[in-house]
Amino acid sequence: MLTIKNLHVGVSGKDILKGLDLNIGPGEVHVIMGPNGAGKSTLAYALAGREGYDVTQGDVLLDGQSLVGMEPEARAAAGLFLAFQYPVEIPGVLWSTFLKTAVNALRKARGQTEIDALGFLKMMKARAEALGISDDMLKRAVNVGFSGGEKKRCEALQLSILEPRLAVLDETDSGLDIDAMKIVAGAVNALRGPQRSFLMITHYQKLLDLIAPDRVHILSGGKIIRSGGPELAQHLEEKGFAGVVA
Amino acid sequence: MKGAGAESWKYTNLAPAHSVAWAVPDRGAPAIPPAPHPVCGRIVFHNGFFVENASFLPKGMRFTQDIHRSMPAGKDEPDSFIADMNAAHRQDSLTLTVSAGVGARDPLEIVFLAQGETPLRLAPRLSIVCETGASLRFIERHEGAGTTLSAICVFLDLRAGSCVDHVRIQGAANAAYLLETTHIHIDSGASYTGFYYTDGARLSRHQVCATLDGPRAQAQIGAVALLRATQTGDLTTTIRHAGPGARSSQSVRTVLGGRARGIYQGRIEVAPGADGTDARQQSRALLLSEGAEMDTKPELNILADDVKCTHGAATGSLDAGALFYLRSRGIPEIQARGLLVEGFVSALLDESPEQAAHAEIRARIERWLGAEREIGS
Numbered sequence: 001m002l003t004i005k006n007l008h009v010g011v012s013g014k015d016i017l018k019g020l021d022l023n024i025g026p027g028e029v030h031v032i033m034g035p036n037g038a039g040k041s042t043l044a045y046a047l048a049g050r051e052g053y054d055v056t057q058g059d060v061l062l063d064g065q066s067l068v069g070m071e072p073e074a075r076a077a078a079g080l081f082l083a084f085q086y087p088v089e090i091p092g093v094l095w096s097t098f099l100k101t102a103v104n105a106l107r108k109a110r111g112q113t114e115i116d117a118l119g120f121l122k123m124m125k126a127r128a129e130a131l132g133i134s135d136d137m138l139k140r141a142v143n144v145g146f147s148g149g150e151k152k153r154c155e156a157l158q159l160s161i162l163e164p165r166l167a168v169l170d171e172t173d174s175g176l177d178i179d180a181m182k183i184v185a186g187a188v189n190a191l192r193g194p195q196r197s198f199l200m201i202t203h204y205q206k207l208l209d210l211i212a213p214d215r216v217h218i219l220s221g222g223k224i225i226r227s228g229g230p231e232l233a234q235h236l237e238e239k240g241f242a243g244v245v246a
Numbered sequence: 247m248k249g250a251g252a253e254s255w256k257y258t259n260l261a262p263a264h265s266v267a268w269a270v271p272d273r274g275a276p277a278i279p280p281a282p283h284p285v286c287g288r289i290v291f292h293n294g295f296f297v298e299n300a301s302f303l304p305k306g307m308r309f310t311q312d313i314h315r316s317m318p319a320g321k322d323e324p325d326s327f328i329a330d331m332n333a334a335h336r337q338d339s340l341t342l343t344v345s346a347g348v349g350a351r352d353p354l355e356i357v358f359l360a361q362g363e364t365p366l367r368l369a370p371r372l373s374i375v376c377e378t379g380a381s382l383r384f385i386e387r388h389e390g391a392g393t394t395l396s397a398i399c400v401f402l403d404l405r406a407g408s409c410v411d412h413v414r415i416q417g418a419a420n421a422a423y424l425l426e427t428t429h430i431h432i433d434s435g436a437s438y439t440g441f442y443y444t445d446g447a448r449l450s451r452h453q454v455c456a457t458l459d460g461p462r463a464q465a466q467i468g469a470v471a472l473l474r475a476t477q478t479g480d481l482t483t484t485i486r487h488a489g490p491g492a493r494s495s496q497s498v499r500t501v502l503g504g505r506a507r508g509i510y511q512g513r514i515e516v517a518p519g520a521d522g523t524d525a526r527q528q529s530r531a532l533l534l535s536e537g538a539e540m541d542t543k544p545e546l547n548i549l550a551d552d553v554k555c556t557h558g559a560a561t562g563s564l565d566a567g568a569l570f571y572l573r574s575r576g577i578p579e580i581q582a583r584g585l586l587v588e589g590f591v592s593a594l595l596d597e598s599p600e601q602a603a604h605a606e607i608r609a610r611i612e613r614w615l616g617a618e619r620e621i622g623s
Contacts, residue, residue, distance in 0.1 A: 048570075048574045049574075050570050050574075051566070051570065071573065071578075071579070072570060072573040072574045073573045073574075073575075073576050073577060073578050073579065073582075075574075076573075076574060076575055076576035077576055081574075081575075082574050084571065087571070088565075088567050088568050088570075088571040089568075090568050090571070090572070090585075090586065090589060091589055091590070091593060092588065092589025092590055092591070092592045092593045093585050093586070093588070093589035097585070098572070098575075098585070101577055101581065101585065102572075102575035102576050102577055105575075105576045105577045105578060105581065106575075106576040109576060141589065141593075158575065162575065162576070
């Protein structure tokens with residue numbers, strides 16, 4: 001589903017990713033782990049098309065379509081979703097307005113009719129409830145005044161409402177206590193299916209106990225230096241990055 | 247047009263109005279469009295003249311013509327230029343009196359309609375007296391077509407314990423020059439809430455001068471302006487705390503596209519003896535283009551002890567992080583920018599207690615954003 005070929009990404013003229021290769025098949029969950037500064041978040045932003053993250057070499061294909069050079073909204077329409085490590089606060093824009101606008105923008109881009117207001121509201125409430133997000137939270141402005149954990153839950157809510165083909169989760173587990181992590185992991189597991197793939201960026205083994213990955217990759221110095229099954233994460237937990245990278 | 251060279255006119259350039267040959271309008275028999283909302287009463291000025299047959303009032307409100315309280319302009323205003331122009335070219339003048347116990351379900355509407363097929367100079371004047379304990383909700387509306395230069399004076403007299411909720415919708419014609427002073431006297435225990443929405447006129451200046459004249463007097467002002475192209479919008483306020491224990495707050499949000507210019511000059515004066523004053527002022531501006539400019543000038547003059555006075559001003563562009571966040575969810579850039587602008591101003595709109603005008607103002611904001619999209623700013 002996702003094919004990354006020899007990806008080089010520069011930020012402010014500095015090379016961060018230096019020839020990254022990755023293949024994620026339909027329905028697979030892949031995990032990227034790596035020390036700080038390895039380029040994990042750069043990969044996430046480059047996939048989503050953030051300005052300032054310049055692809056200088058290589059290609060990224062989602063369902064055979066190259067994402068390189070596409071606007072962020074076009075990538076979303078193509079089926080990509082990024083759960084942010086640091087979700088952004090947007091004063092004055094209510095959750096319901098934001099989510100409905102996003103759903104309808106995606107439907108429009110895909111040539112589907114807009115969802116009606118009532119149907120949307122019902123769907124939003126049901127999915128929020130499953131994530132322990134109250135109605136009161138949804139009546140507020142996007143992420144404004146939310147705790148780190150609340151923000152991450154709302155990233156999971158967006159994931160479950162927007163139903164992407166490929167979800168990139170950038171440290172969605174950070175800032176979550178174990179109960180919240182279970183809820184978020186439950187939402188991700190519920191979304192797993194043959195038509196949806198996940199790329200999870202994390203520091204911790206804990207999340208992988210809750211979401212069983214198919215493949216684990218270690219990113220270091222802008223490249224994937226080792227790949228393996230779930231046992232690689234276990235190995236990493238025991239030895240630390242230093243033990244594996246060396 | 248002398249007098250506009252004063253310090254408080256530093257940012258607002260009236261020079262283009264000098265070269266226009268302004269004529270005095272005739273009192274015609276204009277067709278007045280109906281009010282867009284249910285109203286309890288209506289006062290209509292057309293080209294500076296009071297239109298009696300389009301105006302009506304509910305029980306408990308009455309008007310008299312040509313009786314004006316002489317409120318000395320200039321004493322507590324930053325300058326008397328607008329008042330002087332109004333006095334020099336005075337057309338109709340009206341006093342509205344609101345008795346206690348009037349509690350209409352719908353707001354009163356006050357319309358200033360300016361239609362200049364040839365350039366016209368307009369100078370109407372309105373005084374509103376809210377008697378002790380009375381309450382009034384009104385929507386003041388500016389609209390029209392063609393080239394006009396209006397110098398409007400409005401006086402609000404809030405007697406003890408009275409309450410006024412004022413919404414101003416300034417959607418004057420593209421070629422209009424609109425100058426207005428709102429002079430507000432707030433007695434003890436009286437409360438004034440103003441929400442000013444501006445998207446019209448080639449050049450507008452709204453000069454608000456409020457005096458809080460006793461304990462528990464309150465003034466709460468919110469202002470939202472959306473300006474584009476070469477529009478100039480100037481809000482100049484003076485809030486005088488003349489007595490002890492009064493509270494005032496001002497929140498101003500300005501959105502500027504094209505080469506538009508926004509001006510906010512906010513002066514707070516706390517007179518000797520006005521202890522326990524609580525005065526707040528905040529201005530935030532959003533620049534949507536490189537050619538736009540915001541000029542903010544706060545001024546505090548505090549001559550009392552035990553005073554809480556805060557002010558803050560910030561000018562910036564759209565948050566790139568927020569824009570990316572919205573776009574990453576599939577929302578196209580133009581629509582995402584619109585959401586952010588709407589979010590920027592809507593917090594203030596929600597604070598305004600007068601609900602009748604909300605839908606209209608929201609629709610105006612939508613329309614403004616739509617037009618802003620077309621010119622791709």
